[in-house]
Amino acid sequence: MVDVMTFAFWIRPANLERLRRAFAECDERLGLGVLLHITPSNVPVNFAFSYVFGLLAGNANMVRVPSRTWPQITAISSTMSRVFESGDHEQVRRRTAILRYPRNDKITADLSAQCSGRVVWGGDSTIADIRRLPLPPRAVELVFADRYSLCVLGASAMTSLPDKVMHQLARRFYNDTYLVDQNACSSPHLVFWNHVPDEETEARFWNAVERVVRDNYALEPIKQVDKYTRLLRDAVELDGNAALCARHQEYLYRVRLKALPNDMEALRGRYGYFYEYHSEHLDDLAPVVTSRYQTLTYFGVSPESLRDLVIGNRLSGIDRIVPVGRALDLDVTWDGYDIIRSLSRFISVSGSDS
Amino acid sequence: MSNSNKYDTAFIETFQVDAQQLSGLQYQDIKEWDSIGHMQLMSVLEEAFSVELDIDDIIDFSSYEKGKEILSKYGVSMANE
Known part of the structure; x- marks a missing residue:
């Protein structure tokens, strides 16, 4: 369980x-009080991160975990129980509740009405449902909605990359994508080549990915069917916008686009299905980026030029630029929020009466 | 225990290998040194030497020898002991 690790x-x-x-400087801060966390069903360890974020910001935490019984959730929560039973962390134990209950608006409404902050992770419909349940007037809400992510590869840096480095890159790319079946918000769906790669470089990269997949990925039939079905649907719906469709047997599917469509974010692969685009200009990305875009992973492109792309074009999306391999590294800055500061309050003190 | 001894012990106990295997050992040479084993090794080394490794150093830590070089940046010297 690499995610638990x-x-x-x-x-x-x-x-x-x-x-x-x-x-x-957060010594001058206090937590908001009691937080209610609604955590997502697609990334099992997410509940644990959300809990720790709330704890580090100084709050008591009620964390609702998904009803699906992921082994990761069982492993982490039973370890927490064991630690709490030791009696060494009584203060933390009293401020912790990990909850599992069937979808029930009455319960969620009661908990919401009593909390000082609500943290919601989930798809658009989950968020819309939760938002209908009122919070106390002073309560804050952090919402981590469904996002879209991409990968930018610098073609010139990748030509003549030694085999070993290419393998490591492929391994990192695999960790960002296959490890969560491309279901995490920060998992790339689009691979944007900056400068058109020569055929050999492009083939070496994807063949290296394929080898990692062969050695590590459990390719269940449902995943194969999902990819094949998507390919058939793309064949119809892309309506001539596909420059190339490549299948590395059932391990890896690639669809290269002639143009980036305005609704690029609707093109989402799973289980190792990627859209590709070749471009001489990074700025070609600007017109399609919406507020849905979250993480941009990169290799062989300077992070400064990517930051300039976002800030220079005042893009409404992309709030995280990290090297390939770090897509899934949740941290206290996420979705453009400073989570610790957002879930605590600042005590301002000024002047002196003497 | 000398720094070299502590360093070797971290590898030997994390990966269950013999001291003779350490020289030239690289990431993913043995099945124990996979991405999970790597995180364990990093935690053990941080504790053993009371250091906080930077994420870039954790990624660059690709072999037994490279690790010594990286730790020397944190003031952990293993030469001339």
Whole structure:
């Protein structure tokens, strides 16, 4: 369970110490009170991150986990129970409730009416449902909605990349995508090549990805059917916009687009299905980026030029630019929010009476 | 325990390998040193040497020898012990 390990690694003492230093001025802050977290069904360890974010911001936390019984959730919550049973963390235990209940607006409404902040992760319809349930007047709400992510590869940096480095890149790309079946908001669906790659470079990259997939991915029949069905649908719906459709057997599907459609974000692959675009200009991305866009992963392109793309064009989306391999690294800055500050309040003190 | 000893012990205990295997050992050479094993090794080293490794160093930490080089940046010297 690499995702559970990633969470464990994130909460290791050295990382928490790093965060404590980064937020040193937050000594003048207090938590908001009690938070209600509604966590998503597609990324099982997300509930644990959301809980820790709330805790680090100084809050008591009620965390609703998805009804699907993911082994990751069982593993983390039973470990938490064991730690709490030791009696060493009584203060934290009393401020923690991990909840699982069938979809029930009455319960969620009651909890919402009592909380000082609500953190909602989920698709558009979940968010719309939860938003109907009122919060107390002073309560804040952080919403992590459905997002879309892409990967930018610098073609010139990838030509003549040593095999070993190409393999590592493929491995990182695999971790960003296949590890969660491309179901996470930060998993790329579009691979944007900056400068047109030569055929050999492009083939070397995708063949390297295919090898990692062969060695590591459980390719159940339902995934194969899903990809094949999508390909057939794309053949009809892309209406001549596909320059190339390539299948690496059942492991990997690629559809190269002639032009980036305005509704690019509607093109979402799963289980290893990618859309590609070749472009000489990064700015070609600007017209299609909407507020849906979250993470841009990159290799062989300077992060500064990508930041300039976003800020220079005042794009309404893309709030996270990270190297390939780091797409799934949840952190206290997410979806453009500073989560710790958003879930706490600042005590301002000025002047002196003497 | 010397720094070299602590360093070797971290590898030996995390990956259940023999001391003779360490020289030249690279990431993914053995099945124990996969991405999960890597995170375990990093946590053990941080604890053993009381350091906080930067994420870029964690990614660059690609072999037994490279790791010594990286730790030297954090003031953990293993030469001339």
